[in-house]
Amino acid sequence: xxxxxxxxxxxxxxxxxxxxxxxxxxxxxxxxxxxxxxxxxxxxxxxxxxxxxxxxxxxxxxxxxxxxxxxxxxxxxxxxxxxxxxxxxxxxxxxxxxxxxxxxxxxxxxxxxxxxxxxxxxxxxxxxxxxxxxxxxxxxxxxxxxxxxxxxxxxxxxxxxxxxxxxxxxxxxxxxxxxxxxxxxxxxxxxxxxxxxxxxxxxxxxxxxxxxxxxxxxxxxxxxxxxxx
Amino acid sequence: xxxxxxxxxxxxxxxxxxxxxxxxxxxxxxxxxxxxxxxxxxxxxxxxxxxxxxxxxxxxxxxxxxxxxxxxxxxxxxxxxxxxxxxxxxxxxxxxxxxxxxxxxxxxxxxxxxxxxxxxxxxxxxxxxxxxxxxxxxxxxxxxxxxxxxxxxxxxxxxxxxxxxxxxxxxxxxxxxxxxxxxxxxxxxxxxxxxxxxxxxxxxxxxxxxxxxxxxxxxxxxxxxxxxx
Numbered sequence: 001x002x003x004x005x006x007x008x009x010x011x012x013x014x015x016x017x018x019x020x021x022x023x024x025x026x027x028x029x030x031x032x033x034x035x036x037x038x039x040x041x042x043x044x045x046x047x048x049x050x051x052x053x054x055x056x057x058x059x060x061x062x063x064x065x066x067x068x069x070x071x072x073x074x075x076x077x078x079x080x081x082x083x084x085x086x087x088x089x090x091x092x093x094x095x096x097x098x099x100x101x102x103x104x105x106x107x108x109x110x111x112x113x114x115x116x117x118x119x120x121x122x123x124x125x126x127x128x129x130x131x132x133x134x135x136x137x138x139x140x141x142x143x144x145x146x147x148x149x150x151x152x153x154x155x156x157x158x159x160x161x162x163x164x165x166x167x168x169x170x171x172x173x174x175x176x177x178x179x180x181x182x183x184x185x186x187x188x189x190x191x192x193x194x195x196x197x198x199x200x201x202x203x204x205x206x207x208x209x210x211x212x213x214x215x216x217x218x219x220x221x222x223x224x225x226x227x228x229x
Numbered sequence: 230x231x232x233x234x235x236x237x238x239x240x241x242x243x244x245x246x247x248x249x250x251x252x253x254x255x256x257x258x259x260x261x262x263x264x265x266x267x268x269x270x271x272x273x274x275x276x277x278x279x280x281x282x283x284x285x286x287x288x289x290x291x292x293x294x295x296x297x298x299x300x301x302x303x304x305x306x307x308x309x310x311x312x313x314x315x316x317x318x319x320x321x322x323x324x325x326x327x328x329x330x331x332x333x334x335x336x337x338x339x340x341x342x343x344x345x346x347x348x349x350x351x352x353x354x355x356x357x358x359x360x361x362x363x364x365x366x367x368x369x370x371x372x373x374x375x376x377x378x379x380x381x382x383x384x385x386x387x388x389x390x391x392x393x394x395x396x397x398x399x400x401x402x403x404x405x406x407x408x409x410x411x412x413x414x415x416x417x418x419x420x421x422x423x424x425x426x427x428x429x430x431x432x433x434x435x436x437x438x439x440x441x442x443x444x445x446x447x448x449x450x451x452x453x454x455x456x457x458x
Contacts, residue, residue, distance in 0.1 A: 120349060121349050157455070192439040193439055200437075200439040204433060206429040207429030211419070213421070215453065225385050225450055227385045
């Protein structure tokens with residue numbers, strides 16, 4: 001399957017590598033491919049995009065618009081502040097009515113760590129994206145776990161935990177659920193309703209960051225445990 | 230143990246009945262006990278406070294101040310909008326430096342269901358309470374599950390799921406953790422840090438409400454599942 005990933009950071013790289021390992025045709029989209037390839041190593045990962053690209057030669061790199069045109073499915077793996085600019089750069093025409101798995105979170109690090117939410121409570125980034133691109137079928141998902149767990153839920157408790165999903169299009173959510181299973185091995189994908197439920201999953205980030213601190217690692221997740229009926 | 234519960238609603242009644250069943254001395258605090266006893270049945274529960282009180286004769290009813298003076302431990306079981314007024318009514322003097330388990334959530338139902346948060350992101354009701362009563366030792370907890378699960382975690386998955394806790398006083402949190410185990414049977418109480426982590430646990434309510442919709446019952450919880458170390 002042809003899959004486009006918007007964003008060249010850790011999330012984009014992790015998902016791209018996992019999808020390429022499953023023999024999917026993957027293109028990563030960025031604003032300026034030449035600039036991305038020239039960028040020095042990131043302080044945290046100590047690896048430049050170019051080094052990662054050389055280690056993952058089957059993954060293509062293109063502009064946001066090229067990636068959006070290429071993908072049968074789109075994944076938004078940008079930062080929160082980068083999401084709307086990246087999609088504007090890709091263009092409504094190129095994205096059409098494709099399904100976009102939106103893994104971004106509207107985190108504002110301007111006041112340090114922990115970050116605040118730049119949109120919350122009465123609106124969400126997922127809704128902003130859906131409003132801006134009404135034809136695009138936005139499925140908010142993957143944004144409640146760290147990149148490594150997105151791509152390999154088996155890292156945590158044998159994969160027995162829950163991924164949330166929200167979106168307006170039932171068919172798109174059914175496809176997303178199937179893809180999340182086939183691509184990464186997600187078994188428990190919980191549909192929280194329409195895209196306004198992104199307020200819930202984005203608003204979960206502050207408690208997620210505190211759980212990370214308490215657990216001592218971002219490699220964890222929550223499992224929804226039901227009462228006896 | 231003498232335990233005071235502020236608030237006469239479903240949360241207060243549920244916790245009081247569970248604690249009384251364990252032979253604790255429980256007093257429920259309210260603004261005006263006579264008015265509480267005269268109040269007609271609530272539309273949802275179809276039971277008046279008086280009827281509940283008659284069925285639970287060992288639970289005493291007093292003013293907020295009487296309850297605050299009575300309790301060796303205090304539990305805030307008011308609604309979000311009722312919390313600060315109830316504590317003001319109880320009075321700083323009566324509460325002193327006691328431990329308050331704050332189970333309230335700053336939900337704003339003025340625009341219908343689902344509610345919004347009346348404080349979020351950069352502040353929380355837990356912090357507002359702690360700032361207003363600096364001597365009080367506030368432990369934000371119990372607010373992420375429905376009343377029945379607060380009082381009986383075994384209703385869900387045999388009790389194998391997680392309760393969050395936040396507060397500035399390490400000794401108070403140690404006591405709270407022990408009480409939550411002894412009183413209700415909580416085995417997995419996760420300390421998320423200082424009281425600012427209440428932004429996280431209160432900000433979890435929107436996703437919790439969506440999970441309720443998806444699960445079809447409020448009798449559920451999440452379990453934090455850790456990755457292999």
